[in-house]
Amino acid sequence: MKKSLTIAAILLAACASGPEPAPPVVMMDAASFNAAMAEARATRNQFQEVARLERLLEKDNLTDEQRASVLFSIASNQGTVIPNRVAAIETYDKVIALVGAEHRLGVLATDNKAYAQTQLGYIRGRVESGTGSFEDALSALPWDEVIERAKNGRIGVTSMEAEKMYLAGRFCESESGRWTIGASNVENKRVDVCDTPRDPINIEALQFN
Secondary structure, eight states, rough: OHHHHHHHHHHHHHHHHHHHHOOOOOOOOOOHHHHHHHHOOOOHHHHHHHHHHHHHHTOOOOHHHHHHHHHHHHHHTTTTTTOOOOHHHHHHHHHHHHTTTTSSSHHHHHHHHHHHHHHHHHHHHHHHHHHOHHHHHHHHHHHHHHHHHHTTTTOOHHHHHHHHHHHHTEEOOOOOSSSEEEOTTTOOOEEEEESSSSOOOOOOOOOOO
């Protein structure tokens, strides 16, 4: 009986104490963050860069300023090389929400957002008038909708635009592909709309020399 009481007391004590608290998260130091950013940017495929930066955002030990810096780099790509002004504006808003409009990154994000909004206005005007390019449509409309138009031949796609979609993982190699990308004397590919999109984090830039 005494033994049973002792065991019960031990069990009650264990329950009362509960699980040990998780160790505090050690935030990433500046040197480690700079190295992680440099590694993410070490590619000539901007879509791959953005995918790497998005993976960096998944870390739980980034400071708000570090997270805002990653988001700012993503938005800068979305508003320039990657034709997606809508996404760029949304990402700049996330930067401002994290660090505030008065912070250095917040000021830059506010200015860049305003510029992207102005560009988007012109782009939407071209798209609505029917004079916009495939890249214009990508900047202003949902990508799935635009790529479906390309798949059905309802919007023209240049070889340069097709190359961007290949690097984004939305166009894939195909023997009967409608678009030819790359340099003919180095790396030439025929591509068409992918049945299943690929993750751009695994797609290297094409070689031209």
